[in-house]
Amino acid sequence: MLKVLFAPLQGYTTGIYRKAHAEIFSGVDAYYAPFLRMENGKPREKDLRDLESTNAKCAGFADENCAGYKVVPQIIANSVDEFKILADALIAKGYKEIDFNMGCPFPMQVNRHRGAGILSDKQAVQQIMDEIEKQSSTENGNASANVKGTAPVKFSVKMRLGQDSPDEAFALLPILNEAPLSQITLHPRLGKQQYKGAIDFNSFEQFYNECKHPLVYNGDITSITQICEMERKYPKLAGVMIGRGLLARPSLAAEYKGLSDTNRAVTLNSAVPQDFFGKLFQMHQVIFDYACKTYQGDSQILSHVQSFWEYLEPSIPKKIFKKIKKAGKLSEYQEAIMEMRGLS
Numbered sequence: 001m002l003k004v005l006f007a008p009l010q011g012y013t014t015g016i017y018r019k020a021h022a023e024i025f026s027g028v029d030a031y032y033a034p035f036l037r038m039e040n041g042k043p044r045e046k047d048l049r050d051l052e053s054t055n056a057k058c059a060g061f062a063d064e065n066c067a068g069y070k071v072v073p074q075i076i077a078n079s080v081d082e083f084k085i086l087a088d089a090l091i092a093k094g095y096k097e098i099d100f101n102m103g104c105p106f107p108m109q110v111n112r113h114r115g116a117g118i119l120s121d122k123q124a125v126q127q128i129m130d131e132i133e134k135q136s137s138t139e140n141g142n143a144s145a146n147v148k149g150t151a152p153v154k155f156s157v158k159m160r161l162g163q164d165s166p167d168e169a170f171a172l173l174p175i176l177n178e179a180p181l182s183q184i185t186l187h188p189r190l191g192k193q194q195y196k197g198a199i200d201f202n203s204f205e206q207f208y209n210e211c212k213h214p215l216v217y218n219g220d221i222t223s224i225t226q227i228c229e230m231e232r233k234y235p236k237l238a239g240v241m242i243g244r245g246l247l248a249r250p251s252l253a254a255e256y257k258g259l260s261d262t263n264r265a266v267t268l269n270s271a272v273p274q275d276f277f278g279k280l281f282q283m284h285q286v287i288f289d290y291a292c293k294t295y296q297g298d299s300q301i302l303s304h305v306q307s308f309w310e311y312l313e314p315s316i317p318k319k320i321f322k323k324i325k326k327a328g329k330l331s332e333y334q335e336a337i338m339e340m341r342g343l344s
Contacts, residue, residue: 002231003239004253005185006246007218008034008074012307013243015050020286021246022069024279027254028246029239031069032158035076035101036086037114043089052093074099074158078113080127087135091153097182100128102159105191116160116191119168122175129179136180154182158218158241163191166203170210177212185216185241205234214238221245224256247311250283251276272315281341284308298330305333316340 006013006021006028018031036047051073073090075098077083083100090098102125104115111117118124132155157176162168169186176184188204189197199219208215217230218241227240246252251273284305291304306324313321320343323336 001257002227002237003029003216004227004256005029005216005239005241006031006253007241007243008032009243009247010034012247012311014304016287016290017308018069018071020283021250024283024286025250025254026069027252027257028069031071032099032241033071033073035074035104036090037076038082038086043086048089048093072097072099072156074101076101076104076109076114077128078118079124080131083128084131087131087153091135095153097154097156099156099158099185100132102157103185103187103191105160105163105189105194110163110191116163119160119162119172119191120164122171125172126175129175133180155179156181156183156185158185158187160187160189160191161200161203161207165190166200169203169207173207173210177210181213183214183216183238184211185218186211187218189219208234208236216241218242222248222252224252224259227256228259244311248314250280280312281337284337298328301330302327302333317343 004027006018011034013031013034015033018033022028022031033051034047036051037044039045051071073095075083075086075090077086077100087098101115102118104110106115109115109117113121113124136152136155159169159172186204186207188200188207189195190200204217215237216239217234217237221227221230221240221242222245230237230240242252249272255273287308288305291301295301295304306327309316309321309324316324317340320336320340323339324333327333327336
C-alpha cells in the first residue's frame, strides 16, 4: 500500500486545517506545510507562526501527544545561502524532516529563481545538495545532529520536470541521485504549464526508472481508482502526494487505506462515504471556532473560513455554495451553513 502525503497549498492547508483533518478524517501519512520563504532577509514570520500555532508537537517527530499526525515543513530558496538560513531556522525549532521546493510554478517565485525557476541552475542545485549532505551528517552537520542520541535531519525534494523542458530534471538527476535525500516527489508537468495541460507520463516513467531514491508521484490524483492504478503500474513507487484531490474529498486517504485486498482491483464506487458530511461539518466547526478566536471582525474571519469550501464546490448544492461565497457577514455565512446541514 502506498503512502499518502497531503501536498501543501498556500492559503488552504493551514496549521488548523492540517490538525482538524488529521483528527477527523485521518488516513494521511504526513502533511507537508506550505513553504517557508525569505522576507526582508530573514525567514518569513507569518510562515513560522503557522507552523508553531498547531504543529509544535508534530514537527516531524513520532510523538504520542501528536494527535497521530506528522508534519513536514517545506522551504523555498534561490541559493545555498537562503537555503541554509531557512533550514537552520527549522532545525533550531526541532524539526527532523525538511522538504525543499523545486516545483512551485507561480511566476512570483519562478521570476525570483525559486521553485521551478531553480531547476535550470545546476550549480545552485549542486550547492544546495552539498549543504544537505553537511546538514544530514552526524559528523559535519548542525548542532542538533551532534547531540548524543539525536538523529540527523532528513531532507527530501519536491520538484517539477523543469520550468521549460524535461531536460532540466534529467540534467539534475545525477546530482540528486548522489545527494542523501529521503525521497523525491515529482509532479510531471513543466513549471510554465502551472496546473494545466497534459501530464508527461513518458518522462515520469523515465525518471522513475533512473531515480535512486524513493519516488513519490504528485499530480491530479482525485480518486481511489487512480491511486490503485499508480500502485499497480509503478510497483517501486513509494507514495502519492495529493493536494487539490484531498481538499475536494477529505476522506480520500482514509478510503484508500481502508480498502481490502479483494476490492482494490475492482471498479470502486465514487459515492462519498456515509459519514462524509458529518465529518465535514465537524472539521469545519473546528476551523470556524479557531478563526473566531484568532481573528477579529467578520471580514477577517470569513477570509479564513470561506476557502474551506472552495474545492468542495462539486459536493455542495450550487445555490448554497453561492451563498457561502457571497456572504459578507458572519450571520449570512452561518445561515448558509445551517441550510446545508439541513439538507445532509
